[in-house]
Amino acid sequence: MIKRPLSDSPLTAEERVFAEAHHNLMYRYMRIHDLDIEEWYDRLIIAYLNSVKKYLRYEKLQSLKFEQVFFRTLDNARSNYWRDLNRYKRCPEGGIWSIEGMEAINNNEAEADDCDFYNLLKDDRISLNDIVIDSLYTSALIDELEKEQYKKIVLLLIEGYSGKEISNMLHISYGRYSRYIAEIKDIILMCIG
Known part of the structure; x- marks a missing residue:
């Protein structure tokens, strides 16, 4: 059996209810890190949904508070975004002309x-x-x-x-x-x- 990444699988009914109940954490996270909601919401929502899936699907994570899993997952997503922007293929040697x-x-x-x-x-x-x-x-x-x-x-x-x-x-x-x-x-x- 081939395992699918978390982001490829749909939310279960339980996960949907849980995600709705904790959705305010998204805004809290963006406020703490001084992120523009219009710019960052779409970038972080998939990571948020993945944190819900991880938390509810992996029993070991349920020994932690959801906020811990949530903050770690979103920190990784934000870090990955900046890392990807600074990759060599996105930064040509001669720069970019306007x-x-x-x-x-x-x-x-x-x-x-x-x-x-x-x-x-x-x-x-x-x-x-x-x-x-x-x-x-x-x-x-x-x-x-x-x-x-x-x-x-x-x-x-x-x-x-x-x-x-x-x-x-x-x-x-x-x-x-x-x-x-x-x-x-x-x-x-x-x-x-």
Whole structure:
């Protein structure tokens, strides 16, 4: 028998009644940790329901107060959220350009020291990752890519994966990945040039 994660199983009638009776703990938790209710409620509600399921399904936990299980579960959920936000794939090396900055470049409103988007593409020191993430034309550029493999690479770059991660995920050598990157860069240059 395959065990399903707690979040995949529906609440029993007993768990629903228990969850309703202790729902005020959600607001207490957010107030204690000074969390915006509108922002955090949806992020923490699944963890809350999982804490109810854990508490009622595992007899060992019933020797504790529900609040202990609840606070520990929500602390873990909040910690996991921040950990996931700071993962490498979500923090590209070159940072992220703002849309306003890209519009200024496209409208020639940028300062004289700034270079335009086309010159950035021609600069070999700028990685394709930086170009694709920051481009206002990403979806249009993806449509121009004929090979499905190219589209996958660009979409994975947008998600923040590194070249090594992408080559492993697509089961291609890093050398082939590098050749694809050069070809994609040439296609992009032709599209905007």
